Amino acid sequence: MTQAWSDLCLWEAFFNERRLGTLIELGTGAGGMALFLGLQCHQRGIQFYTFDHQQHFDFSRGLAQLINLHASFRHVDIFSEAGIEYISGVMEDCPRPLAVFFDNGNKRREWSLFAARLRAGESGMSSTPIVTGASWVCVKIQVQRIAPGAAMRACQPSFSGHGPWMRPSAAKACR
Numbered sequence: 001m002t003q004a005w006s007d008l009c010l011w012e013a014f015f016n017e018r019r020l021g022t023l024i025e026l027g028t029g030a031g032g033m034a035l036f037l038g039l040q041c042h043q044r045g046i047q048f049y050t051f052d053h054q055q056h057f058d059f060s061r062g063l064a065q066l067i068n069l070h071a072s073f074r075h076v077d078i079f080s081e082a083g084i085e086y087i088s089g090v091m092e093d094c095p096r097p098l099a100v101f102f103d104n105g106n107k108r109r110e111w112s113l114f115a116a117r118l119r120a121g122e123s124g125m126s127s128t129p130i131v132t133g134a135s136w137v138c139v140k141i142q143v144q145r146i147a148p149g150a151a152m153r154a155c156q157p158s159f160s161g162h163g164p165w166m167r168p169s170a171a172k173a174c175r
């Protein structure tokens with residue numbers, strides 16, 4: 001897993017505070033975070049997808065096998081024409097509300113391609129520097145930091161910089 005341990009606290013609080021139909025992770029990597037997110041989604045009845053153009057992770061053993069994590073994995077180049085079309089289709093058809101974890105390695109590009117497909121009130125999770133700069137905020141859509149509830153506030157002393165962002169209902173796409 002390439003996240004800080006404190007991110008798990010933040011994610012758990014995020015799951016507790018926001019109702020989700022689907023979570024999409026862009027960038028599976030070695031699969032540690034996919035395992036955590038997949039288990040959370042499995043327990044909470046949330047549809048989970050994780051996308052990568054390489055398969056670094058063995059889904060056939062242990063917890064991954066028990067929760068059938070392989071069924072969530074999509075072997076896709078997310079920047080290819082086919083990949084963009086495929087992911088856009090998944091985002092269109094999946095149970096809502098949707099949240100997207102932008103962790104593919106080129107966050108600006110993935111944010112600009114896919115964040116605008118989030119609907120009002122839905123969430124994108126990314127590291128703070130990606131979306132705090134004015135140019136980032138307006139890559140495609142306006143976002144606002146989700147005001148943390150009590151559980152999220154409890155995570156903040158060990159906060160690593162990742163954060164949930166929401167598309168506010170009043171926001172318009174800004175080009």
Ligand SMILES: C[S@@+](CC[C@H](N)C(=O)[O-])C[C@H]1O[C@@H](n2cnc3c(N)ncnc32)[C@H](O)[C@@H]1O
Nearest residue numbers: 001002027028029033052053077078103104105
């Ligand atoms: C930072 S890692 C993901 C880490 C993972 N989310 C975690 O927390 O454990 C980034 C991943 O993005 C994948 N990636 C890079 N470019 C990609 C592309 N064009 N399409 C799909 N995946 C890509 C890499 O193979 C790598 O596994």
